[in-house]
Amino acid sequence: MAFKWKERQAIIDGYLAETGRNQFHPAEFIDWLGGKPDHEAYPWFFGTDDATAAREHRISLARRMASGLRLTVKVEETKYTVASVAVREFPAxxxxxxxxxxxxxxxxxxxxxxxxxxxxxxxxxxxxxxxxxxxxxxxxxxxxxxxxxxxxxxxxxxxxx
Known part of the structure; x- marks a missing residue:
């Protein structure tokens, strides 16, 4: 579930207003949201188990690591030939x-x-x-x-x- 810009702004503004903070701290936001299972953003952050979320996070890290890099791949063309197999039976x-x-x-x-x-x-x-x-x-x-x-x-x- 991805939120549009206006929805994200409203969620963060709601968090800042409720906590009385004037600066967004992601770690505090997650802690605050963890206690609000009815909040509209809760499933986005807590909708999966920790193992799945950790894997998705690692995949995201890998994407960021490869972002902007040039990947060089060597492609070999393999010539295929058709082989005909003749099965013959002989006495031993x-x-x-x-x-x-x-x-x-x-x-x-x-x-x-x-x-x-x-x-x-x-x-x-x-x-x-x-x-x-x-x-x-x-x-x-x-x-x-x-x-x-x-x-x-x-x-x-x-x-x-």
Whole structure:
């Protein structure tokens, strides 16, 4: 609640008249006003608890401290790039076909290893070709050209395994 100039003047004049003083002392004014909860200015000074009033006072002090100063701020422009993330699932272990006759076994799969990736693709193409042959009748009315293209594209690799 902010008072206009005339209202503030009337409040202070009332305080001076009631106390008989001819000079305004802010500390005495607050003490005088503290005993008058019905006064129109009371909520302005005593309308909040002490902790809130102390915080507001400190904020006011900080504003006065920064008033008139020049603040220099460094602004950095950050270039943003769009990253695309491709999530792929791989088996943890693969059994290479070439080593199966000798007893073979499973080997840990590393997607960065070109030989391991080629082996997985060979096995995938063989499985895909088998699936296409097995379910050709069930999907006769469905366009499987994209799947057939993948199976045919790598058929040379699959047959050489």
């Amino acid at each position: 272990y693969v059994s290479p076909v070439a080593g199966r006759k000798a007893g073979g076994g499973y080997e840990p799969f590393d997607p960065k290893d070109k030989a391991a990736m080629a082996e997985l693709r060979r096995q995938g193409v063989v499985a895909l070709q088998s699936w296409l042959r097995r379910y050709a009748g069930a999907f006769a009315d469905v366009d499987l050209s994209a799947i057939e293209e993948i199976a045919a594209e790598d058929s040379r690799v699959a047959l050489s395994a």
